[in-house]
Amino acid sequence: MGLEGKVVIITGASSGMGAATARLLAQHGAKLTIVARRVQRLNEMKAEFPNAEILPIQADVTKLEQMEIVVNETLRVYKHIDVLWNNAGIMPINELRNGATTEWRNLIDVNIHGVLNGVDTVLPTMIRQGAGHIITTDSVAGFVTRPKYAVYAGSKAAVKSIMEGLRQEEGQHGIKTTVIYPGQVATELANSIHDETLRHQVATSIKSSSMTVLSPEEIAQTIAFIIDTPANMSINELVIRPTAEM
Numbered sequence: 001m002g003l004e005g006k007v008v009i010i011t012g013a014s015s016g017m018g019a020a021t022a023r024l025l026a027q028h029g030a031k032l033t034i035v036a037r038r039v040q041r042l043n044e045m046k047a048e049f050p051n052a053e054i055l056p057i058q059a060d061v062t063k064l065e066q067m068e069i070v071v072n073e074t075l076r077v078y079k080h081i082d083v084l085w086n087n088a089g090i091m092p093i094n095e096l097r098n099g100a101t102t103e104w105r106n107l108i109d110v111n112i113h114g115v116l117n118g119v120d121t122v123l124p125t126m127i128r129q130g131a132g133h134i135i136t137t138d139s140v141a142g143f144v145t146r147p148k149y150a151v152y153a154g155s156k157a158a159v160k161s162i163m164e165g166l167r168q169e170e171g172q173h174g175i176k177t178t179v180i181y182p183g184q185v186a187t188e189l190a191n192s193i194h195d196e197t198l199r200h201q202v203a204t205s206i207k208s209s210s211m212t213v214l215s216p217e218e219i220a221q222t223i224a225f226i227i228d229t230p231a232n233m234s235i236n237e238l239v240i241r242p243t244a245e246m
Contacts, residue, residue, distance in 0.1 A: 002228050004029030007078040009070060011061050011118060012088030014041035017137065017185060020216035021085070021223045026052040028224070033074045035059050036088070053078075061088045061114030067121040081125050083227055086118040086136040093148045104151050111155035115162060126175050133176040135226060136163050140183050140241060167236055176234040178226050183241035185214045212242045 003025055012018040014036035022034050022045060031053040034042050042056035055077050059066040074081055090110045092103040115136055126132025141149055142156035160179060167177040219240065226235050 003224060005031065006082045006227065007031045007033075007074065007080055008083040008085065008227065009033040009035065009074055009081060009122070010085045010087055011035045011059075011070075011114070012137075013045075014038040017182070017216045017219040017223075018085070018087045019045060021087075021220040022054075023048070024217070024220040024224055025227075026054060031078050033057060033070060033078075035061070035070050061086075061117055062109045064117045064120065067117045071121045071125065075125065080129060081122060081132060083133045083135065084118055084122045085223065086115045086134070088114050089137060089139075091152050093152055095148050096150055107151055107155055111152075112158050112162075115159055119162075119166060123170070123175075127170070127173060131174045131231065133178070133227065134163075134166065135178045135180065135223065138163075138179045138181045140181050140239060142181055143239075164236075167234075171234065174231070176229075176231075178235050179237050180219075180222065180226075181237070181239040182214065182219060183239075183245045184212060185216060185219060212244045214240065214242050 006025075008025055008030050010018050010022050010032065013022050013034035015038075018034075018036070019041070022032055026032060026049045029052075033055045034045060035057050036042055037058060037060055039056060039058035042058070046052075046054045046056050055073065057070050057073060059070050061067060071081070088110060090107055092100070092107055094100040094103060118136075119134060122132070122134065126134070136159060138159050139152075139156045141153040142160045145153040163177055163179045171177065222238070222240055226238070229235060
């Protein structure tokens, strides 16, 4: 793969798809900025690959000033940015009748504002470079709404629209965009569900069948493929479901 030397920022890199992808890219010689709130996990990942170029940064994607630091530090160390993967997200599902307003605000802040903060902070650099690639993790929930998933699905539908607008605005300037829509993946996303019963149901579902759940490593392979596409080719949208998922 032609990943060697590519500068990639990954948010939500402390676990799941982000961590698996960081490990895969590090093995192929990419230069990484890994971003999350749990900095100890980032440092442990850096220690796994002592010969790789990995810059761990503790940051909250909902804080614009912290994402500015991420971009500025990446430029200071690596001099340019090839890829930003907006991967951080949460899924505190709940029924609307429960009026979980605090959960809704947090969900919208991370899933929508977090993406916008990533785009806002990295786009000037990519415009100046005349090249770059912004990848964002969405969900199949961006297409289909189910009971208890209304606000989460709404946040993912918003991300779909934001990324399509970005594609239309910046594709002509050499900036590539990709939205991935994973189905069920074995990650820690269920941990962000506050309702204990729902959290247990989702976690149990993830563990129950390998045919209806993808591994983070399988998503990592997909991200590596997307990053490795030529400059004149953009995979703008990609749905990645387990074969047996309904």
